[in-house]
Amino acid sequence: MRRVRPESAASRPAGGSAASRRGLTSVSPGDLFQGGAPAPEELPRLWHVTLSVSGAEVPLPEVRRALEQLAHDHPFLLTSRYATDHAEIRYWEEARDLHDAAAVALRLWGEHRRTANLPRWEIVGLEVVDRETYHLRVAAGQGPPPATRMGVHPF
Numbered sequence: 001m002r003r004v005r006p007e008s009a010a011s012r013p014a015g016g017s018a019a020s021r022r023g024l025t026s027v028s029p030g031d032l033f034q035g036g037a038p039a040p041e042e043l044p045r046l047w048h049v050t051l052s053v054s055g056a057e058v059p060l061p062e063v064r065r066a067l068e069q070l071a072h073d074h075p076f077l078l079t080s081r082y083a084t085d086h087a088e089i090r091y092w093e094e095a096r097d098l099h100d101a102a103a104v105a106l107r108l109w110g111e112h113r114r115t116a117n118l119p120r121w122e123i124v125g126l127e128v129v130d131r132e133t134y135h136l137r138v139a140a141g142q143g144p145p146p147a148t149r150m151g152v153h154p155f
Helices: 018-022 060-073 098-111 131-140
Strands: 045-054 077-082 086-095 122-130 151-154
Touching: 045 098, 045 131, 060 077, 060 086, 060 151, 086 098, 098 122, 122 131
Parallel strands: 077 151
Antiparallel strands: 045 086, 045 122, 077 086
């Protein structure tokens, strides 16, 4: 914590204290990292996101076209799998923490429903894991298979 010595009445300029005019604030040692750069925990990280949506049946060509439009509009999408009544979207998101990555993922379908003409399905599942966890799962043969086939594919 930064401490400021109190000023004597004689050294205080007219119009208030120097501290109130300058707006001094205290800075704790953890507030700065390497000369003002963000601390490592505040830097963006990669998160693997799997978003599952489901709803009333829609013809396969319409679902495919909508997911292709979404992928065109947002090239960060890694892969999409779909059927007439559900779809799964997998991609990497760069975010400060899990909360930020999940918030972006939860908005994705609704915010782009109109522009990509997505089906009026609801989000029924969301998984967000950090990069290390994703790669550990793949190496151990657990979890979803690696998303190597990029693009939009039927289940």
